[in-house]
Amino acid sequence: MAKITNWKSILPASILPFKEDCSIDEAAFRKYLSWLANVDGVGGIVVNGHAGEVSVLSREERKRVVEIAVDEVGGRVMIVSGINSDSTWMAQEYAKDIEEAGAAGMLIMPCNTWLRYGVQLDMVVQYFTRICGVVGLDAAVHLYPLNTKAFYPVEILLELSKIANIKAIKLGTRSTGIYERDLRILREKAPHLSLLTCHDESLITSMFPGVDGALVGLGSCIPELICEAFKAMNAGDFREIRKYAEKIKDVSDVVYEVGQSGGSRSSARMAKYAAYFRGLIPNPIVREPVMPITQRQKDEIEAAIKKAGVEPVGIC
Numbered sequence: 001m002a003k004i005t006n007w008k009s010i011l012p013a014s015i016l017p018f019k020e021d022c023s024i025d026e027a028a029f030r031k032y033l034s035w036l037a038n039v040d041g042v043g044g045i046v047v048n049g050h051a052g053e054v055s056v057l058s059r060e061e062r063k064r065v066v067e068i069a070v071d072e073v074g075g076r077v078m079i080v081s082g083i084n085s086d087s088t089w090m091a092q093e094y095a096k097d098i099e100e101a102g103a104a105g106m107l108i109m110p111c112n113t114w115l116r117y118g119v120q121l122d123m124v125v126q127y128f129t130r131i132c133g134v135v136g137l138d139a140a141v142h143l144y145p146l147n148t149k150a151f152y153p154v155e156i157l158l159e160l161s162k163i164a165n166i167k168a169i170k171l172g173t174r175s176t177g178i179y180e181r182d183l184r185i186l187r188e189k190a191p192h193l194s195l196l197t198c199h200d201e202s203l204i205t206s207m208f209p210g211v212d213g214a215l216v217g218l219g220s221c222i223p224e225l226i227c228e229a230f231k232a233m234n235a236g237d238f239r240e241i242r243k244y245a246e247k248i249k250d251v252s253d254v255v256y257e258v259g260q261s262g263g264s265r266s267s268a269r270m271a272k273y274a275a276y277f278r279g280l281i282p283n284p285i286v287r288e289p290v291m292p293i294t295q296r297q298k299d300e301i302e303a304a305i306k307k308a309g310v311e312p313v314g315i316c
Helices: 026-037 059-073 088-101 121-132 154-160 176-189 200-207 223-235 238-255 267-277 295-308
Strands: 010-012 044-047 078-083 105-108 138-143 166-171 194-197 213-216
Touching: 010 223, 026 044, 026 059, 044 059, 059 078, 059 088, 078 088, 088 105, 088 121, 105 121, 121 138, 121 154, 138 154, 154 176, 166 176, 176 194, 176 200, 194 200, 200 213, 200 223, 200 238, 213 223, 223 238, 238 267, 238 295, 267 295
Parallel strands: 010 044, 010 213, 044 078, 078 105, 105 138, 138 166, 166 194, 194 213
Antiparallel strands: none
């Protein structure tokens, strides 16, 4: 099967359905992936991301997730897998695993230890160089928010852009001024890169400076709205943009608990419940240490989905 690459589109970060015993529900996952791939405007699907609860998956499970996705929809859309590890060697092994499983790309996340100790240019560049050096896959940089110690300043992003495999940056800056400044710098100095927003909480606003697409967890439960909003943005249809902005914001506010103290302990569990409520997966089970959402949160998600006007799907 020829691999599809498409970094200029909407790329939902997919959730991963589990059975009652917390094992992967392969049948439900296949149905869900097939539905996602059929949404007009979706050019790729990201698995093994934060929305897919990558940190609680074993090495074997991460590879199996890619195998399922490639087998089910790899002939229709690009399959990208997250690489999440504190070990350079282990990250290389993950990269080789997903290439063998048939992925077309990888989304390389910062090491979790950097969230505590911070980053240095040479350390980050070597980490990416080592991973990209063992496979021939396209790679995207996962940029964490400015208020974390794992944020990469634009100088680091420009150095990473020189690595041949690097094709895209998932811009999660979450500081409007820095986001827009860095986006302009990257457009000028690294024009070959695809720049993707991942600002779920302010998605439409983050599209205005001009992006090539979006790689968002919110795409796991309301991809139709995001795809239509992106089409309206590219067409300059501001009436349509405003319409979709309101619908998306209704859902993003509750999934990410915008304005609430501390925010969501895990947006993945919130998006998973939204997908469950729409009938995309058979249950909203998450793996510990993440806990199930409360009845209040369920009620808020259900109300937001109804208000947004997205139809129940019922594929399960």
